[in-house]
Amino acid sequence: xxxxxxxxxxxxxxxxxxVLRQPGRAAPAGVVRRLAATGIGVVGLAIVGVVGLAxxxxxxLPLHDPLQLSMEHRLEPPGSLxxxxxxxVGRDILARLVWGAxxxxxxxxxxxxxxxxxxxxxxxxxxxxxxxxxEDVLLGLIExxxxxxxxxxxxxxxxxxxxxxxxxxxxxxxxEAKIVILVGLLFVPxxxxxxxxxxxxxAKADYVAARRLQGAGAWSIMAGDILPNILSPMLVQxxxxxxxxxxxxxxxxFIGLGVQxxxxxxxxxxxxxxxxxxxxxxWVATWPGLAIFxxxxxxxxxxxxxxxxxxxxxxxxxxxx
Amino acid sequence: xxQDLPPPLLAAAGASRHYPVARTAxxxxxxxxxxxxxxDASLELRSGDILGIVxxxxxxxxxxxxxxxxxxxxxxxxxxxxxxxxxxxxxADWAHFRGRVQFVFQGAHTAxxxxxxxxxxxxxxxxxxxxxxxxxxxxxxxxxxPDLLDRLPHQLSxxxxxxxxxxxxxxxxxxxxxxxxPTSALDVSVQSEIVALLQHLHRERHxxxxxxxxxxxxxxxxxxxxxxxxxxxxxxTGPAASVLADPVHPYTQRLVAAIPRGLAGRNxxxxxxxxxxxxxxxxxxxxxxxxRLPICAHSDPLETQLxxxxxxxxxxxxxxxxxxxxxx
Amino acid sequence: MIAPVLALxxxxxxxxxxxxxxxxxxxxxxDVRPGEKLAIVxxxxxxxxxxxxxxMHLLGRSGRITRGxxxxxxxxxxxxxxxxxxxxxxxxxxMVFQDPMTALNPAFTVGRQLVDAIRSHDDPGARAAxxxxxxxxxxxxxGDPRRRLGLYPHELSGGMRQRVLIxxxxxxxxxxxxxxxPTTALDVTVQAQVVALLRDLSATMGxxxxxxxxxxxxxxxxCDRxxxxxxxxxxxTGSTEAVFxxxxxxxxxxxxxxVPRPGRAVQAPALxxxxxEPDAGACDFLPRCPLAEARCSERPALRGKGTHMSACWRSA
Numbered sequence: 001x002x003x004x005x006x007x008x009x010x011x012x013x014x015x016x017x018x019v020l021r022q023p024g025r026a027a028p029a030g031v032v033r034r035l036a037a038t039g040i041g042v043v044g045l046a047i048v049g050v051v052g053l054a055x056x057x058x059x060x061l062p063l064h065d066p067l068q069l070s071m072e073h074r075l076e077p078p079g080s081l082x083x084x085x086x087x088x089v090g091r092d093i094l095a096r097l098v099w100g101a102x103x104x105x106x107x108x109x110x111x112x113x114x115x116x117x118x119x120x121x122x123x124x125x126x127x128x129x130x131x132x133x134x135e136d137v138l139l140g141l142i143e144x145x146x147x148x149x150x151x152x153x154x155x156x157x158x159x160x161x162x163x164x165x166x167x168x169x170x171x172x173x174x175x176e177a178k179i180v181i182l183v184g185l186l187f188v189p190x191x192x193x194x195x196x197x198x199x200x201x202x203a204k205a206d207y208v209a210a211r212r213l214q215g216a217g218a219w220s221i222m223a224g225d226i227l228p229n230i231l232s233p234m235l236v237q238x239x240x241x242x243x244x245x246x247x248x249x250x251x252x253x254f255i256g257l258g259v260q261x262x263x264x265x266x267x268x269x270x271x272x273x274x275x276x277x278x279x280x281x282x283w284v285a286t287w288p289g290l291a292i293f294x295x296x297x298x299x300x301x302x303x304x305x306x307x308x309x310x311x312x313x314x315x316x317x318x319x320x321x
Numbered sequence: 322x323x324q325d326l327p328p329p330l331l332a333a334a335g336a337s338r339h340y341p342v343a344r345t346a347x348x349x350x351x352x353x354x355x356x357x358x359x360x361d362a363s364l365e366l367r368s369g370d371i372l373g374i375v376x377x378x379x380x381x382x383x384x385x386x387x388x389x390x391x392x393x394x395x396x397x398x399x400x401x402x403x404x405x406x407x408x409x410x411x412x413a414d415w416a417h418f419r420g421r422v423q424f425v426f427q428g429a430h431t432a433x434x435x436x437x438x439x440x441x442x443x444x445x446x447x448x449x450x451x452x453x454x455x456x457x458x459x460x461x462x463x464x465x466x467p468d469l470l471d472r473l474p475h476q477l478s479x480x481x482x483x484x485x486x487x488x489x490x491x492x493x494x495x496x497x498x499x500x501x502x503p504t505s506a507l508d509v510s511v512q513s514e515i516v517a518l519l520q521h522l523h524r525e526r527h528x529x530x531x532x533x534x535x536x537x538x539x540x541x542x543x544x545x546x547x548x549x550x551x552x553x554x555x556x557x558t559g560p561a562a563s564v565l566a567d568p569v570h571p572y573t574q575r576l577v578a579a580i581p582r583g584l585a586g587r588n589x590x591x592x593x594x595x596x597x598x599x600x601x602x603x604x605x606x607x608x609x610x611x612x613r614l615p616i617c618a619h620s621d622p623l624e625t626q627l628x629x630x631x632x633x634x635x636x637x638x639x640x641x642x643x644x645x646x647x648x649x
Numbered sequence: 650m651i652a653p654v655l656a657l658x659x660x661x662x663x664x665x666x667x668x669x670x671x672x673x674x675x676x677x678x679x680d681v682r683p684g685e686k687l688a689i690v691x692x693x694x695x696x697x698x699x700x701x702x703x704x705m706h707l708l709g710r711s712g713r714i715t716r717g718x719x720x721x722x723x724x725x726x727x728x729x730x731x732x733x734x735x736x737x738x739x740x741x742x743x744m745v746f747q748d749p750m751t752a753l754n755p756a757f758t759v760g761r762q763l764v765d766a767i768r769s770h771d772d773p774g775a776r777a778a779x780x781x782x783x784x785x786x787x788x789x790x791x792g793d794p795r796r797r798l799g800l801y802p803h804e805l806s807g808g809m810r811q812r813v814l815i816x817x818x819x820x821x822x823x824x825x826x827x828x829x830x831p832t833t834a835l836d837v838t839v840q841a842q843v844v845a846l847l848r849d850l851s852a853t854m855g856x857x858x859x860x861x862x863x864x865x866x867x868x869x870x871x872c873d874r875x876x877x878x879x880x881x882x883x884x885x886t887g888s889t890e891a892v893f894x895x896x897x898x899x900x901x902x903x904x905x906x907x908v909p910r911p912g913r914a915v916q917a918p919a920l921x922x923x924x925x926e927p928d929a930g931a932c933d934f935l936p937r938c939p940l941a942e943a944r945c946s947e948r949p950a951l952r953g954k955g956t957h958m959s960a961c962w963r964s965a
Contacts, residue, residue: 133346205431207442209392210489214446215419228436377836378807479693506833508692508863513907535836579838581866583908584893589870 034309041305047298055101064092066099066264075281085283087272093287096264100288103176103265104295108245110180115187116238123192124222124230127199139196146189150248157182158257179258183248187241194237198230232310239303243296250292266292328404329365330529331389331422331497335398336362338384358384360553360621361398366497366531371523373544373561374533375576381553382533386501389531390424391415420448422497423490428483429506433474439485440470446492463488463518480511487518491526498522499531504539516543538580541565549573552605554621559630569632571610604635612636652723653680654825654857655704655742660717662696662703672715673699675881678951681825686851686858688868688889690904691878697861700878701827704859705744706734722824740770743818747830749810753802759813760798766817785816790846808839812846819850826850827859832867844871866908869893874956877901880933887957897959899938932960 035041054061064082070090078085084093126138161178202208203226211221250267252258259265266288273285339355359381366372366389376382387393388400391407400407402418410418426432433442443459444451457467463484474482483503490498500519504512520543522528534540540547541561549557549570557570568574582589604610607617617635624631625638662674674696681687689697702708704719706729718727721741729737738744746752754762763782767773773781779798786794789812802810811831818826828847832840848871851858862868868875868889875892877885877900885898896902932938932945944962951958 131344131346136346205434206426207431207434210424210426210432211445213390213392213419213424214493215416216445225434229434377838509865510692510903510907537837575838579841581841581864581870583866583869584890586866586870587889 035302035305038305038308040301041309044298044301044303044305047294048302051101051105051295051298054098055105058098058102061098063095063098066091066095067262068092075284077281078283084287085281087269087284088276088281093269093283096269097266097287097291100264100266100269101291101295103259103263104246104249104267104292107176107180107183107249107259108242108295108299111183111187111245111248112238112241114181114184115191115241116234118185118188119191120195120227120234122188123195124199124226126192126196127201128203128218128222128226130200130203135196138192142189142192142196145185146193148186150183150186153186154182154252154257175260179249179252183245183252186248187245191234191237191241195230195234198233199226202226202229232307235310236303236307239299239306242299246292246295246299328401329367331366331400331402331531333362333364333385333389333395333398333400336385336388336395336400337397338381338388338393339396355396357553359388359395362388362555363398363624364548364555364558366529368496368529369527371530371532371543371545373540373547374531374550375535375537375540375547376550377535379552380550382535382550383501384553385550386424386499386531386533390422390499391418392424420493421495422499423493423495425483425486425490425498425500425503427502427505428486429479432486433482433489435474437473438470439472439474439477442485443470443489443492446489448493459488459492460485462491462522478511479507480514483507483511483515484518487515487522491522494526496527497529497531499533501533502535503532504534504536512539519543537565537576549576554605554633555624555631556606556633557630558624558632564630569627569630569637570634571612571636572606604633614639651683652720653682654685654722655679655681655859656718656720656723657700657704658718658720660700660703660719661715662699662708662712663715664712666711673881674703676717677878677881677883678717679876679883679886681857681859683824683857684851684855685874686848686860686872688860688862688872688875689878690862690865690868690875692863694880695878696881697878698829701744701829701859701861704827705738705742706731707744736770739766739818739821739823741823742825742827743821743823744827744829745811745814745818745831748834749807749814750802752814753810755802757801758798759800759802759805763798763813763817763820766820770821781820782816785820786813788819788850789813789816790842791816806839807835808843811835811839811843815843815846815850819854819856822854823856825857825859827861829861830863831860833862833864840867847871864908865893865904877904882933882960883951884934884961885959886951887953887959891957895957897953897957897964898934898961899940899963900934901959903937932962 032045036045068091070086072090073082073086074088074090076082076086076090082092082094084097087093087096122138122142126135126142129135129138157178199222208221208225211225216224246266249258249265250270253265253267254271256271259268261268269288270285270292273288276282277285277289336359337357338359339357341349341352342354342356343349343352362381362385364372364385374382374385384393388395391400391410394408402422405414407418433439439460440456443456447455447459456470460467460469465481465484465488469477469481469485474485477485487498487500487503490500498519503519504515507515516539519530519532523530530544532540532544537547537549541564544561546559547561547564548555549564549572551572557564557568557573564573565577568577602621603619604613604617604622607613610617612634614635620635622633622635622638624633625641627637627641657677657679660674660677661672663670663672665671677696677700679687679689689700691697699708699712702712703714704721706726708714714727718725720726721737726734726737753759760779760782763785764775764778767778767781767785782798783794786797791797791809791812797805797809802813805813815826815828815831826847831847832843835843844867847858847860850856858872860868860872865875872889874888875886876883877892877898879900885892885896885901892901893905896905930946930948932941932948935941935945938945940961940963942962949960949962951960953959953964
């Protein structure tokens with residue numbers, strides 16, 4: 001033992017304590033750093049960074065009032081006063097774009113968070129109990145959920161709960177909460193299916209059997225062994241879904257079932273500008289469309305870079321075979 | 322009068338394991354077909370034994386190993402520890418069992434969680450909290466240095482991963498170690514190091530060993546007794562040295578013949594490839610057997626005792642029965 | 650003098666770029682004569698597979714030949730671009746890998762893949778190609794070849810799959826067949842058969858064989874010459890009899906001693922700390938060598954009389 005201590009210069013007790021932390025898992029700061037090291041990751045981080053900052057800092061940025069109507073300034077092209085132009089009721093498009101980012105981003109992130117939590121819970125359980133009735137029941141539930149089309153679901157929810165805020169016991173949920181829960185639940189089946197497939201493979205791994213031989217319980221194994229090993233591909237899926245969440249929000253707002261006017265939202269802006277997309281007043285529809293496009297690409301890039309970065313096996317470079 | 326021997330440490334009696342063909346629980350209600358992975362396996366393990374279980378892929382050796390350690394339950398027959406049937410175990414019995422019998426997985430595959438450092442994988446294998454220096458001591462038992470504690474599995478060589486797997490199994494200081502293919506996918510020199518390690522542990526810590534492998538040559542160099550398996554059945558059992566020197570079952574003979582012999586084996590004739598073994602009633606080795614009898618196609622042979630050997634073969638059974646018939 | 654089918658001259662291979670670049674093969678020189686069977690023996694990490702991949706120009710984007718030449722039938726192919734390699738692979742040199750399951754496409758029948766291999770270089774027409782495929786399956790010892798052509802890879806056993814891969818490799822009658830641990834994933838009875846098949850094919854079709862393995866006993870049964878590699882360098886080379894009867898390099902002796910033989914007790918070589926790295930410029934085997942001396946801090950070149958050479962100061 002003395003030789004070992006001499007070799008590393010650290011007392012044995014301290015070393016045991018140190019190594020019992022998890023040096024293998026990437027700390028969040030480390031992940032961001034490594035993401036930034038990949039080409040796509042940099043672009044993705046930049047885009048999402050800009051959108052995120054815009055959303056967070058909206059109240060403090062030097063913008064026009066996004067709700068301020070001004071009939072004398074309606075449909076003004078991009079210029080020095082209104083940098084991106086105005087819409088058909090004279091509101092500043094840039095301001096509405098920045099404020100709309102809040103809604104789009106929040107909805108994108110929250111819906112995926114709900115989908116990921118639910119999907120992981122159901123999928124990991126179904127995979128761990130693969131081959132048993134538990135798996136069949138859970139998968140059956142997933143299939144039922146997956147069979148409901150988005151629009152039918154959305155119309156039903158809005159029809160039942162209306163478009164105002166919702167009372168849920170002591171809580172007063174804003175209208176947007178309905179959309180978030182709605183779309184979030186819709187993401188669960190897809191993510192659960194992926195999680196199930198991944199968990200099924202991991203559950204067969206020898207290290208899971210080894211944990212059982214150590215007397216570990218089912219939940220300990222699911223959370224401590226299976227979940228971390230399927231997280232990487234799941235996060236990649238999730239990041240792509242953020243973009244889809246944004247698009248779905250835009251689509252719902254487009255048909256009037258999402259964020260209600262006058263709150264700015266990218267989808268709503270597109271809806272209002274529907275007739276102007278290819279006309280002389282191109283800017284009213286183009287900017288929100290571009291915003292959706294760029295934001296979604298940004299998240300997709302991050303997802304791609306995440307996949308490369310999170311795989312513990314790829315951290316060391318090595319020959320092809 | 323001879324005293325009865327104490328019950329064997331670990332034993333299987335007529336253990337069989339079938340797997341359902343249908344994958345989901347619902348489908349199994351309708352489709353009740355099964356494939357047999359293990360058929361009527363019996364063995365006894367006593368303290369201090371080194372038992373080798375030899376067979377090719379699909380022979381059922383891994384299934385048998387897993388039954389012995391409680392990772393799986395037999396479809397019929399029983400597995401017992403110190404005389405008690407594993408099927409009757411309550412939680413406390415399992416806890417006790419886990420402290421006495423442990424399993425080493427083949428290191429090359431997924432034996433270690435790829436996201437956990439060596440320290441973490443070993444730490445969670447230890448009962449209770451790990452004391453200072455306990456992990457280093459565990460690694461030292463398998464001749465590994467503490468510099469490996471922070472590494473992830475993909476940063477270890479095949480031999481190192483295998484040793485960590487052995488260390489993990491030793492964490493609770495078991496009396497019996499069952500190792501599933503501990504030397505496969507390792508280079509020859511590393512293989513001999515692992516074998517030497519196992520022998521060392523057997524001597525110094527009085528470990529009883531069961532080693533599963535497809536390499537009869539390797540098993541023959543250090544196991545006391547060997548079990549040869551084919552198609553889910555134990556076809557021959559006996560002292561390792563004598564089974565290798567004088568194999569009785571036709572399959573064992575082929576296995577022994579196939580061991581590479583270096584220069585001595587140059588230009589020796591190799592038997593031509595065999596027809597694929599079809600599934601049917603009777604002895605599973607029958608389509609490939611040069612010593613087959615008509616009865617072999619209909620009936621699965623039982624084990625015949627030949628001195629210190631047990632062989633599952635109709636021809637051998639017949640040979641043994643002849644002197645008795647002649648004398649009567 | 651007939652040119653050797655394969656000649657490697659001071660071949661070095663490195664992976665990665667810039668400061669992270671690692672040389673994994675250092676100065677390998679060897680040749681394989683027509684019809685000869687040469688074995689490269691070494692452990693994981695010895696560079697034997699990388700050498701084979703370098704010969705076939707299959708190093709991938711991060712690997713490259715940094716020094717030395719590869720000659721096939723006398724022609725220097727070191728710098729030949731990938732386009733031209735399509736012509737060389739299959740017709741001059743072919744390769745069989747370790748895992749038959751991943752080398753075969755599970756979505757196509759064995760017959761289809763075999764015909765694809767045949768037609769990659771010749772174009773005999775569909776019917777003729779089918780007949781040739783059937784004949785090839787027979788050549789590699791697969792019974793009932795016509796029926797087997799219609800099977801999918803997962804319907805065949807491991808040994809059969811490996812035979813199919815060998816059939817694909819010899820389909821266009823290459824001059825050299827490289828087999829990288831073709832039997833390691835197979836059971837021991839099947840191993841013996843695959844090895845016998847390679848030996849017979851080499852004899853009847855005159856194909857030179859470069860057999861890569863970590864199992865000395867196995868290669869000794871059928872190879873003509875052996876080259877032992879350790880950490881990217883050849884440390885001993887000679888005829889099979891010479892190397893086995895009187896191995897000169899301590900590492901070769903270690904490998905020979907480690908092979909399990911029934912009845913012989915296991916001799917585990919006493920080793921230093923398993924993760925020791927040797928010094929650059931010194932003999933790579935120094936940390937593990939029982940014969941180490943002072944002059945071993947300078948790496949010896951291959952030396953010896955005649956064809957049996959070894960890279961050890963003590964073997965002069």
